[in-house]
Amino acid sequence: MKIVIFEAESRERAAFSSLASAAELRLVAEPLGAANVHGFLDAELISTFIYSELSRGILEQLPSLKLISTRSTGYDHIDMAYCAERGITVCNVPSYGENTVAEHVFALLLALSHRLLEAVERARSGRFSPEGLQGFDLASKTIGIVGAGSIGRHVIRIAKGFGMNVLAYDVTTDSQLAEHLGFRYATFDELLTHSDVITFHAPATPATYHLLSAQTFARMKNGVIIVNTARGSLIDSLALIQALRSGKVAGAGLDVLPDEPLIREEAELICSIFCNQHDLRDLVADHVLLRMPNVIVTPHSAFNTREAVGRIVETTVANIRAFLEGHPQNIVSRSPSRMN
Structure with a gap:
């Protein structure tokens, strides 16, 4: 051969x-x-x-x-x-990266909940006062997981380890899985209205395009945290910016951007051919989300570990x-x- x-x-x-x-x-x-x-x-x-x-x-x-x-x-x-x-x-x-992406979800979430980037920047500047850096616990909070597939299930396991209550929305349900992992399936509307944190693990399809819009943001709790490591098209970028500015959304952790150019595979980003042809920093540098203090953006790197x-x-x-x-x-x- x-x-x-x-x-x-x-x-x-x-x-x-x-x-x-x-x-x-x-x-x-x-x-x-x-x-x-x-x-x-x-x-x-x-x-x-x-x-x-x-x-x-x-x-x-x-x-x-x-x-x-x-x-x-x-x-x-x-x-x-x-x-x-x-x-x-x-x-x-x-x-190849279900647990890897799930871990990144909590890297983003913990950075937001403990205001980690602000704290590090303050310490580097020589100011060691914690004033104005108060965060919040994950324990006893409700996390809503949109998409309880292979990545979503890893997120559920980690969330339970933090003592969080877990709601999951998926087009298919598995009662045995829910009992085994200790979470509850909910309708999308119920998940929106009851979650303190919402994380997305759904594919980009016509049905999931702008799953988060002005209308869906309006149904959420005030001060909700949004994490998206799936596809940028799931979120209406203008609606997210408005929700962040109004306080409806307290913070967002994004590994994908709403206007990110189409990337067929996460693994594409580590290919030298892609790196020679594209600079994601140039593509998104002017994006308003990158300049918002309550937003953490990573460059579609949730999958990128040695393992x-x-x-x-x-x-x-x-x-x-x-x-x-x-x-x-x-x-x-x-x-x-x-x-x-």
Whole structure:
């Protein structure tokens, strides 16, 4: 088998090199595209990130291709219809940072509840008075979790450790999970009206666009805390700014911005190709939320730990090995004959 790893970062090469004992391996720094596809016409298994061009026109030039193992959760950069026609198996990395993002939620929340950034700045300036820095406890507060999926469940576990009451809203419910973790499902409206803290873990879909609007902010408690590590489109930015200025929202912790440009994968942000083409600071520098004292913004970095990034590579290597051994895993598309 001939394996080609495209968009191979230096930190990934050692892990991918372990595949050399099982197949003929090539590590390529560049993405696959029209300019270089002619050099890989005999590739049988490829792994790419999201910058490679995996259109019908490119894939037609790889007649021996059997597997695409994308180093991402999403796969909208791949012509899935053509892969189905050809019987090309497509594998992804279904998860890699659920606990990581949940921990970041509480990093933001604790920074807000203890006014940490203000306190650090004051200490650095040589002023050691705590006057005006009074925060609030998390214990006994009610946290509302919008989206009780894999990330939301980690948030629930951590919240219970802080002694918080937990409400969760999701399109599907699991009574056994609720009993096991000690939380209660609620309607969206009930969650809005009863929560002291609201954190979001929902995908960007037409149904979740501007889930928080002027109307929904109006139904919340005064002084609510908002945390969003999901997608910026969930929140109407102007409505959030107005709610922050009025005091309806006491503070916000945002790892994504309402007007953040579309980023298909969190992992895209650690790719050197992206970093060379974009500067998120330039894209959001003038955004009013960055200048508000009761807002903490992080640069879409909730996922970015050594462990989470390592899981992306580990899962990809495992996907390739599983295919070589005849039992593909994490499949998002495969030929009908192989489905039987």
